[in-house]
Amino acid sequence: MQVSRTQLRIALGAGGLLIVVFFGYLLWLNGQGPVLGRSEQRDPLSGIPESISLNPLRDRASEREAGKFIRAMKDGRCNDELAGWQKDYRKKYAAYICESETRHPLRSWKLVEWEDMPPLRILHYRGKRVDAANQKNTYEEPFSVILENRTGQWAVTKYDAMY
Numbered sequence: 001m002q003v004s005r006t007q008l009r010i011a012l013g014a015g016g017l018l019i020v021v022f023f024g025y026l027l028w029l030n031g032q033g034p035v036l037g038r039s040e041q042r043d044p045l046s047g048i049p050e051s052i053s054l055n056p057l058r059d060r061a062s063e064r065e066a067g068k069f070i071r072a073m074k075d076g077r078c079n080d081e082l083a084g085w086q087k088d089y090r091k092k093y094a095a096y097i098c099e100s101e102t103r104h105p106l107r108s109w110k111l112v113e114w115e116d117m118p119p120l121r122i123l124h125y126r127g128k129r130v131d132a133a134n135q136k137n138t139y140e141e142p143f144s145v146i147l148e149n150r151t152g153q154w155a156v157t158k159y160d161a162m163y
Contacts, residue, residue, distance in 0.1 A: 024056075030057050034054060034058035034059070035053070035054060035055070037052065038053075039052070048113045049112070049113060051112070054111070056113070061154055065155070066123050070109060074106045076102070079098055094148075097159055100161070101161075104129045105129065106129055109127040111124070111125055120145075123145050124144045125142065127161075128140050145159055145160075146160070
């Protein structure tokens with residue numbers, strides 16, 4: 001089959017247009033915030049949207065730091081993670097969190113909301129926990145991790161969970 005010059009030009013033009021549109025979309029995404037959209041449906045108690053669309057090009061440094069913190073809580077290293085809290089006004093709060101995390105261990109979690117209030121960032125999660133009364137039952141509850149940007153490094157400053 002013979003390819004004419006006109007067909008070749010059309011193919012190259014279409015390919016070039018596709019590349020321009022793709023890179024234009026990447027540039028547009030790069031200029032957007034971390035959350036591209038939130039669903040209209042919200043949880044009646046917490047007010048958290050049912051779903052959000054996150055920007056795939058967002059800075060994930062705060063999510064990684066929150067993930068390390070949550071994994072430490074899940075793995076039973078609560079006292080180690082909150083050791084710094086034992087030295088200030090959050091001492092009783094840290095003891096309460098560690099006791100509650102032991103009785104209601106976290107099994108899985110999913111990011112469901114993102115709030116920026118510089119220098120703070122609040123990441124809301126929906127977590128699956130084991131029921132303290134019956135270890136075979138699980139339930140879902142919201143929790144949040146508040147991080148503070150300290151000269152480019154994110155540090156967890158508060159963990160807020162409902163047990």
